[in-house]
Amino acid sequence: MSLLELQGVEARYGEIRALHGVTLTVDEGDFVALLGANGAGKTTTLRAVSGTVKTSGDVLLDGQKLFRRTPEAMARRGVAHVPEGRGTFSTLSVLDNLRLGAWVHGNAEPRELAHVFEFFPRLYERRLQQAGLLSGGEQQMLALGRAMMARPRLLLLDEPSLGLAPRVAREIFGVLGRKNETGTTIVVVEQNATLALEAAQHAFVLETGRVVLGGDAADLRKNESVRRSYLGY
């Protein structure tokens, strides 16, 4: 059963068209990586799903076409979007950031908080600090932890490894893998294609606002043009 389907989705920022008809399917429980050069439309694809950019074309969740997609409504439908650049509430505490993650469920449950702190013990140590004072890696953990608090069905992540030390990036992807094993569907945009293709089951390659290639991550790793363009060997 496909959880998410995009059919001929187009998007534009003013005069500039960012997506020229993106069509792709993400199955329930899947772990999907979106690859592509800068400006290929990866970020915009995520934004099209979470309703943070105006689009035409169809977006389907559970096979149902979604008409009014606002970010608030998509959050209620179980879509959690972690945008690029560790979007946190910088002047609020780590704990408040996590509580906000559970906003759509009402109050944050202690059990969920404990769950996130289990994944990221460092967030527990820093729970009373201002989010803006965390290191880059910790902010990414917080952004991910906040998304986990929403208990999303579909987790969208934009460049979770950007600017992080390789060890921290692996830690983040390790957590994503574990969340995926427990049933969360994940779509990740990632510059580090090696890391992404290791973690993901499926991948799509975007070029100039279109999907040009898609399939098993393992197959794509062997694909000549993917290797040359994104893996660098």
Place this chain on the structure above:
Amino acid sequence: MTNFIQQIVSGLASGGIYGLLALALVLIHRSTGVINFAQGEMATLSAFVCWTLISHGWAFWPAFGATLVLSFAGGLALETTIIRPIQGGPLLGIVILTIGLLIAFNGLDTWIWGGAAKQFHGPFSTAPIRVGGVAFSKQDLGVIAVAFVVLALVGVLFTRTRLGLGLRAAAVNPDEARLVGVRVPSMLALGWGLAAVLGAIAGVMAAPSLFLEPNMMQTVLLYAFAAAVLGGMDSPLGAVVGGLLLGVLLNLVGTYVHWIGGELRLATALAVILAVLLVRPSGLFGRAAARRV
């Protein structure tokens, strides 16, 4: 010494009113970046509503409660019908709109209630009570108590409730707030409603000593600006502390610095604004958003 203590207490009382109005300004400023110049006139309008209810035979506290409810609804309605359509446009446009509202509310008050000052009988008698040889007015003590209770309630709302969390999130980062599912426009409307309630409390508390007339809150608004700048334009706690400090400072300076006296009271407040902007632009409690790259 007796005079000194009395001046401090009455300074705290007027400072409490500045602080409440400053708190209203801060609530709107920190969520939208707008300075609501109409805040003072909104407070006056609320005080007129309360006065009207009382003059129709209502007891003070029920009239006060009804006024707060009406003010909340009014603030909410003002945001959704007048402010929201131009929200997202240039800030200057919204600021000019609030100046327009100031004039409109002032005109409305004069049109309905006339320009003559009215006596407003507050809940606290003006009779003095004596504590160890020092006489305090009950009115002053009552206003101080109200200011502290309101501050505590606002503090609880913001730091202990889910609604407060949503209000803060919408203020800090509206885009992220929408992504976690917070209805940001509703939060902004609630912010205006709350600000209107705080203004109403300030207006009703000020009316017994200032006499009720359409221009009643105009100078108070300037003191509230000074209080907000002193405490930090984005800090609710700062607004109230700034108001109390300013009230005490103005009273002491007015009493003990003879060349300032009563005439230069407002100028002193403006000097405070200037000094804070020069020395510590973010105010006593304000902080530039912490960011580590």
